[in-house]
Amino acid sequence: MKRPVWILGGLALAGLSSMAFALAVGSVSLSPHGIREVVMGGGDPLHRSLILELRLPRVLAAFATGALLSVAGALMQVLLRNPLADPYILGVSGGAAVGALLTMLAGAGTVLVSGSAFAGALLSTLLVFGLAHGTGSWSPVRLLLTGVVVAAGWGALISFILAVTPSAELPGMLYWLMGDLSHARRPGAAWIVLALVLFLAWPLGRSLNVLARGSLQAAALGVSVRRLEWIVYLMGAVLTATAVTLAGTVGFVGLIVPHMVRLVAGNDQRVVLPASALTGGILLTLADTVARTMIAPQQLPVGVITAMLGVPVFLYLLHRSR
């Protein structure tokens, strides 16, 4: 158990530095002196509002979103025993997107958009839950197929909404669909959800490790498989719904980060889950910093950058592990 401690400790340190870096960098460059004054509680009012009102909520939101999605992805990959599973595979993001786009079409403000995104995500979760449960036997394959088809249904609704929307509203919607943190202002709830789920998942670690090897083995070793699977499914759904509510559908992080972590830290879920949270948070924090500074004053959606940063890192790890 020495190695995991080092890994988690190192990641926590890297996480703090990535957040500090993101706070210090922006389209307006601040001197180290100015930043220090703000941290000490004084400083120029402009610098204060730049750092405390614009950057701080955004950095916290970025880290939380990355962490939520990565943990959700790790859980889904265990649940479905499928390396291609990601947080959106069961249609949670589609339901959220339909909710968000409908309120944007009606011209509503941030709070309503977030609220209906969350409602849409929950609706989709319940729908998939109910349909997959249905009558007869239940299996990961059945859940996967139900989720994928429901997601396709949401996809059709999203295309329909985009097609009938006046062009003035389209950019906002597309940014939401690509994942965009510029509207994230109150990340507190997301951090609470993240901490709660990690706390609840910790005692399940051993059972998850067994489940990852297959439900038969797990059942043979005395794990209550059905119950565990529903718990994992609900945790994944709540994490994903929270992330999507905060930042729209940021892609890629939830799929790739758990794999990255497993390549480096092995397959013990008690390490994989917290390490995924930290790695996802770091990746998204850095990606969002690039997104808001690369072609400033123009802004990019963060989803574009996550893939640009993540793909080479993942390919390198994959190559090295052979």
Added chain:
Amino acid sequence: MSITRPPVQARLLRIAAALILWLAAPCVLADAAGIRLTDDTGREVVLAEPARRVVSLAPHITELLFHVGAGDRIVGTVTFSDHPPEAADLPLVGDGGHIDLESVLALRPDLVVAWHTGNPRRQVARIEALGIPVFRNEPRGIDELAESMVQLSMLTGTDARGRVRAGELRARRDALRSAYAGRAPVRLFYQVWDSPLMTINDEHLIGELIRLCGGRNVFGELPALVPRVSLEAVLAADPEVIAGGGSGEDDHSWVESWRRWDSLTAVRNGNLLFIPPSLIQRHTPRVLDGAAMLCAFLDDARARRPGSGP
């Protein structure tokens, strides 16, 4: 013969007087020195004094500010603010669809003028929440455009200039209307975008310009302001004139691409008109330059009608 009041009453009287003065003072001061305007979305905007550092969030707003003599008050704007040429040197705070809030804040503006349907509403609300007064502009027709000029000049303290400019605009519009609006109607299709094919309805500013020139918009009745229409619908409507912009100031390809449909009356009569987009698709006084082009062209189209020539 002096009557001394009981001291309690006197004190009450003094307190009441002080209270009335205290209550009344802010109103009087605000009316004397402040600027109080209702913007195009019905929100009230109050400035203690004319704005000295204005951020404009749309090219047409930048152009209107210059037009009313407030160009030197602009400290930041968005991409495509290219008219007048001085505007191109201003610092940018993003494009109209996505604003960099840090850059806006760093310019320390005392007023932000936003384009209600062009800027992301949530970002504009965020700027307001950061304590910067926001004026939302949304001119729909020539009269609203004139009104925008008056409002922008009041906000920046160039009132007289704004009223003169607004008067000029209305006078030019009236001159075009009395010259052309009554002439024989010409059925017209106006192309805003190529793919998807988009046009405008009668509510749109361009719809007003078409009526000014005695044209009839074949899609004027559609409910959407900027409807997407099919190629078939255009062929079925068979307009006498096809007018439109392009993806650039000198891109005639959209208008020219209609030539392959030689069943169209517009193509047979050679009635394809390119109008530089910044002349007609931007809500500025220059729309009347575009309108003048359109009016003259519709007159030529009338002359090209079979049996109407010399």
